[in-house]
Amino acid sequence: MASNSTLSRRRVLKGAGIAAVGTGATALLSGNKLAAQGGAPAIATNSQAGRKYKAFVKSGPALPEVVELTARGLVGNQVLLRVEAAQTCYTSVDQVLIAGTPAGNASIVGHGGVGIVEAIGPQVASCRVGDRVILNLHGACGRCFNCLNMRSDKCRSGQAGPQQPIATMANGTPVFGRTGAMSELAITGEEMCTPLFSPSVSAAEISMLTCVGGCGLGMTMTNIHVEAASDVVIFGGGPVGLASVLGAKVKGASKIILVEPIQYRRELGMKLGATHVVDPNQYKTRAPIPNAQGNGDRFKDALVDHLREMTKENHDRVWSGAGRNGPHHVLEAVGGDKIKPKSHPQGPDPTGVTVLNQCWELGSSIGSIVTCSVGQPNNAFVSLPASQWADGAKHHWPGTGGGTNDRRDSPRYVRLMETGQINFKALVGKTYPLSQTREAYQVCADREVISTVVLPNG
Ligand SMILES: [Zn+2]
Ligand SMILES: [Zn+2]
Known part of the structure; x- marks a missing residue:
């Protein structure tokens, strides 16, 4: 897999520091060193276990907070992203802003975002380390009855069955969140990811595609x-x-x-x-x-x-x-x-x-x-x-999602952004760091600007 790396993949890896494929060796490399080697590095998926990162987590009826999490190791078809941007959908404002709103498992807030793949589980086939991917609104396994009938917006594998925790809080509470991207890192299944290759379009613009803009x-x-x-x-x-x-x-x-x-x-x-x-x-x-x-x-x-x-x-x-x-x-x-x-x-x-x-x-x-x-x-x-x-x-x-089939449609939507036929720059009202995620949702709820986007890694 490393030998198939391309220049663009190496470029987006620059600054990532850690990358992974499912082969077993471990390394920490700078983007420049990767370029010199002419390929993505080989790093064990489970090197991600124990990795510390910050995320905006809702746990119980209390308001969500930015907390430190410890990643679990990647398994199966899981993908780990360094999140670049995530939009604040209005549908989440009660969860974020109204104390006492019930919640199930502790989970990372948000649905959707865009980031760079830093590690992949051993069974991942559809994206590579260094790819920019968008987190889909819906899973798209491509195998279930609904996917086979061109309705991956209703994918059964993405919605059925128990989810597994992706990280742990300092007090030991397991944390879920296969679509939550109000976080420095996102860990999800590959059925939730669509690689995109339009470097001239900003991450903030692309992030608007999950749910709101794509809908x-x-x-x-x-x-x-x-x-x-x-x-x-x-x-x-x-x-x-x-x-x-x-x-x-x-x-x-x-x-x-x-x-x-x-x-x-x-x-x-x-x-x-x-x-x-x-x-x-x-x-x-x-x-x-x-x-x-x-x-x-x-x-x-x-x-x-x-x-x-x-x-x-x-x-x-x-x-x-x-x-x-x-x-x-x-x-x-x-x-x-x-x-x-x-x-x-x-x-x-x-x-x-x-x-x-x-x-x-x-x-x-x-x-x-x-x-x-x-x-x-x-x-x-x-x-x-x-x-x-x-x-x-x-x-x-x-x-x-308005009928959007993420894997089919997100790439063509981004092509329309690239050519200027669709102006999503105008839909990105204001951006915020992860530490101000609640404020971003407040401004969204107040409707003071058209939308807000969180940039978890600055
Ligand atoms: Zn939404
Ligand atoms: Zn499916």
């Missing part, structure tokens, strides 16, 4: 077909919705309408490719229609009416496209508010439930509706007209 791109570039010149309405202008704006633009959509209550996010949406923006707080009127019948609307909704008006054809000739009642595609990236924004307005319904109904109502009779959010109250239900749901032709694509 937004996936909503426009995977399960649904956004035809050139189609109309797309996107509810929510956080990093997920803005990534959808970028994806819709790449796909050649005609009207890209962003619905977002916060002004700076609407303005950023326009810079990234939205053709129109709407403040939903200007269209809050919604009332049941008495004695509504058939497949018609059940609510008179000012926002839905306004968006229909914005996307209707300007003529009545059905043989020239008239008659469509709503945009071709409706995307939802809103969700429930876990924490109220600090200095910006909330949307009309902080539970995030009304917007799910509005998406269904707005969707045209043969159009697509893609939803991806979380955080709605546990006891909340979406209510749809039964006959529309049972006998209509609206196509609903729900959840899980």
